[in-house]
Amino acid sequence: MNIAVVGAGISGLAAARTLAQRGLKPVVLESGSGPGGRCTTQQIGPYKFDSGATSIAPRGRSLEKAMLEELSQEGLRQVERPIWSMAFGRVSPGDAAKMAISRYVYEQGIVQLPKLLAQGLDVRYGVKVETLAKEESGYLVNGEPFDAVVLSAPLPENAELLAMVGEGWRIGGVRYRSCLSVLLGYEAAFDAPYHALIDPEQRNPVIWVSAESVKTTGRAPEGHSSFVVQMGSRFSTEHFQDSDYEISREAKIMMGRLFGKAFEDPAAMQVRRWLHSQPEISTSFENANRNATSLILAGDALAGPRVELAYEVGVRAAEYLLQK
Numbered sequence: 001m002n003i004a005v006v007g008a009g010i011s012g013l014a015a016a017r018t019l020a021q022r023g024l025k026p027v028v029l030e031s032g033s034g035p036g037g038r039c040t041t042q043q044i045g046p047y048k049f050d051s052g053a054t055s056i057a058p059r060g061r062s063l064e065k066a067m068l069e070e071l072s073q074e075g076l077r078q079v080e081r082p083i084w085s086m087a088f089g090r091v092s093p094g095d096a097a098k099m100a101i102s103r104y105v106y107e108q109g110i111v112q113l114p115k116l117l118a119q120g121l122d123v124r125y126g127v128k129v130e131t132l133a134k135e136e137s138g139y140l141v142n143g144e145p146f147d148a149v150v151l152s153a154p155l156p157e158n159a160e161l162l163a164m165v166g167e168g169w170r171i172g173g174v175r176y177r178s179c180l181s182v183l184l185g186y187e188a189a190f191d192a193p194y195h196a197l198i199d200p201e202q203r204n205p206v207i208w209v210s211a212e213s214v215k216t217t218g219r220a221p222e223g224h225s226s227f228v229v230q231m232g233s234r235f236s237t238e239h240f241q242d243s244d245y246e247i248s249r250e251a252k253i254m255m256g257r258l259f260g261k262a263f264e265d266p267a268a269m270q271v272r273r274w275l276h277s278q279p280e281i282s283t284s285f286e287n288a289n290r291n292a293t294s295l296i297l298a299g300d301a302l303a304g305p306r307v308e309l310a311y312e313v314g315v316r317a318a319e320y321l322l323q324k
């Protein structure tokens with residue numbers, strides 16, 4: 001069976017890897033220049049940032065076995081320090097017990113996971129799938145014939161492709177939120193008993209601060225520090241088109257308030273805009289694929305906004321095709 005997997009994010013790679021493990025040779029088509037999608041790492045000067053997912057908590061799901069047993073564990077680190085709270089701008093341990101699950105990162109950057117998953121697969125980068133057509137015995141993907149297709153991009157990004165084949169997918173209720181991530185590097189050392197801060201109310205402009213250089217080593221030179229500041233859903237939606245300067249202002253104010261004057265002026269700054277950041281309303285694999293034949297939907301919209309769930313959905317999509 002000749003299968004196209006659209007998207008080399010965690011879900012698409014999980015699907016392709018599962019198919020390859022059963023002796024098939026899927027082709028992964030990815031519009032970007034590398035694997036990972038929202039599981040990605042960015043370098044700005046001497047600073048390194050996980051600008052989408054900031055850590056992976058496999059919670060006993062199938063990704064755990066893949067990460068801890070099957071794939072190379074070089075650079076794989078358990079995040080030792082917990083997540084604390086920044087309720088009303090005040091830092092405290094918060095509900096530490098609730099946050100006490102095993103989280104992992106890679107010293108090379110979180111993008112190491114998709115890089116490992118992509119090893120040995122036929123992944124074609126820089127190929128955006130723009131046309132999908134139904135044939136008697138399969139599908140034409142950008143004009144190339146395949147027996148089956150797995151679509152793994154965020155569902156709103158698949159909508160046009162799905163409309164081209166006019167199938168009755170039950171995905172109407174799925175909704176993604178947007179997120180602006182502000183990447184900040186400082187010529188100032190930083191240490192703390194936590195690796196990240198969360199706003200438990202999720203109402204302020206800044207809802208998450210990941211101290212990248214505390215989380216793991218290799219994220220900033222000696223005496224420097226790096227942070228990813230995530231803006232809340234409302235702020236991100238309202239300011240999505242603003243300039244980097246405007247967007248980063250709130251983040252910089254918060255950094256100064258939390259950590260003092262040395263953190264008001266970063267040496268490096270970049271804004272990463274995630275239009276479809278995480279599904280706030282998801283559906284189930286069964287629901288989305290209830291009429292499926294050989295065009296299967298995957299991706300985190302069918303499970304929830306987590307790397308390990310995206311992986312699981314990819315495996316499910318592959319198993320579904322294999323059963324057929």
Ligand SMILES: Cc1cc2nc3c(=O)[nH]c(=O)nc-3n(C[C@H](O)[C@H](O)[C@H](O)COP(=O)(O)OP(=O)(O)OC[C@H]3O[C@@H](n4cnc5c(N)ncnc54)[C@H](O)[C@@H]3O)c2cc1C
Pocket residue numbers: 006007008009010011012029030031032035036037038039051052053054055056057127128129130152153154157179181230274276277278298299300301304305306307308310
């Ligand atoms: C800011 C942010 C913070 C997050 N924090 C965490 C966290 O700490 N922990 C956690 O577990 N999860 C987190 N997540 C969620 C997690 O990153 C996602 O749930 C997961 O990575 C989704 O994987 P996916 O494969 O479903 O989709 P994606 O990663 O979006 O992959 C889809 C791929 O399809 C490609 N594509 C799209 N359209 C086409 C096309 N037409 N043709 C070819 N290719 C196409 C895209 O380029 C992309 O590579 C976060 C996400 C964001 C954005």
